[in-house]
Amino acid sequence: MGLNTPEIELLGIAPEIALVVGALFILIVDAIIGEGGNKWHLWILSTIALGVSIFLAVQAWGSNELQMGDMIAVDGFAAFVKITLAVFALLTVWLSRSYLHRDGIEESEFYGLLLFAVAGMMLMASAADLIMVFLALETFSLALYVLVGFRRTSLTGQESAMKYFLLGAFSSTFLLLGIAFVYGAIGSTQMYGSSAAGAGAQGIATALVSLPAGEFTLLVIATGLLVVGLGFKVAAVPFHMWTPDAYQGAPSPVTGFMAAATKLAGFAALIRLLDAILFPLRGDWRPLVIGIAVLTMVVGSVLAVVQEDLKRLLAYSSIAHAGFVFTGIIASNDRGVSGSLFYLATYGITVLGAFAVIAVLGGRDERRTTVDDFRGLFYESPLLAGALTLFLLSLAGVPATVGFVGKLVVFGAAVEAGYSWLVVVGVLASAVAAFFYLKVLVVMYMQERQEGAEPATSGYGGLATGVIGLAALATVALGLYWSPLIDFAERATFFFSAGG
């Protein structure tokens, strides 16, 4: 019996390898150095690992092949997602340094787990086999469960980690069942089913061509289950139940990272599956995804209105934003895919900025995160209030911010694909959403500061300020001059294709 050893081509997963090696290095170095000290090496090393990872991801730009025994797709889509994920992680690392240092809970494990999570998310973006999707999903989920509960002394932190863990494990079973159905339908778990693995290597894409019509029942069931499993991760209604609790209890930098990067990773897998692989079955999955999109936009926006806690409010807003991304997926044309990528990238930057402001203002142990705590903020710290205003306006989709451009491109794609009524729903949901963003602004500008309130900003590092500044700059700059990023996203819409 001859063994079929896959060829080892490292370019495809080089960004992930850099992160894993970096994370292990950080863990071991810190374990050897031991307790105490300023721990400045942690964020420096993380930054270097992420920098190398970005460099390697850029190297893979322009490739179009399947690697590692057809498990990994190296294409423009994956490269775009990987670069964006690494940028999110960089901002998170810098913000976390300030946050953890202030709260006195800075540990090497935080940075290690964060890098492991990013590596998993990157694999998700280039997974060309459903088993790979599952492994990647578990890699970043397991790391995130711990990160969510990183404030070990906080009860809400523990509660949210537990909830996230239980519901995350539950959602994984749907994904696995979906994979099992795919295997039942076509006899493999490959997405593309192609080139080198030998004759008869079947994948979803090849099966959709070769199977006679009417044999797709199992694949349709599988698609539904896969959408449910991934829908949990991107917090789509009705699979959003964990989101508000997990977002509220997690440390603010982690919450921002989850809103930005977890969504991007989950949607990356969804986009590749629905818009590239299962494109021929779009008649079957579109009704399901349209239902999810409408529910997500409406429920997210409406429930956010009654929230008192700013982190919970942004959690519901992140649910609504997932719905807007779905409109781009439903369009499933080139503009839809590039629009979704653009939307996810810009939403991520904005929401990271918003959570950075909350991390700074929440104070030690995040005691002040209710909307009331932000009363009169403008009069005490106009710059932070201004930055938060900018982020909230961008999330609301006000022109001259990048949020407006993002909505414009995904809605434009949906109209092009003939889903004008869906866009109407989206615009109405945005109008509802604008209400609660403005509510926060009113509190910040038009109400008096509470008597005897603690000073809003106590002891945060220059790094957090830098993150807020960068995010604010990106929000405005991309809002006024968006074409480079859109071009980049448009050139990232090519998926692996055997033809070339």
Added chain:
Amino acid sequence: MSLPAYLPILFLLVLSTLFAVASIWVSSKLGPRKWTVAKLQPYESGIVPEEGVAENERFPVKFYLVAMLFIIFDIETVFLYPWAVAYEELALFGLIEMGVFVGLLVAVYVYVWKRGGLEWAE
């Protein structure tokens, strides 16, 4: 793919469920019960459990850590055996793959060691 083809599986499913439920029910009704102190022990013929555990006290979480470390390094051995069997065929590929695998475990080992995971006393 036709539905009748799956009928035997359905039949087996029903039959096995019925059998399982029935045997538990029958033995609970017919079986004699004679409790002795030995029978109420967690392990009828093993070591006596730690004092305190039986009294609903908490036992050290370190047991869990040790069990987890054992599994990690146990699995390493499980993977090493098939590699040894197929060493010739896998050639350089196998060597590199196992190098990566063992390297990861060494990193874990150093981490656990330096963090005091291998020491029992506080």
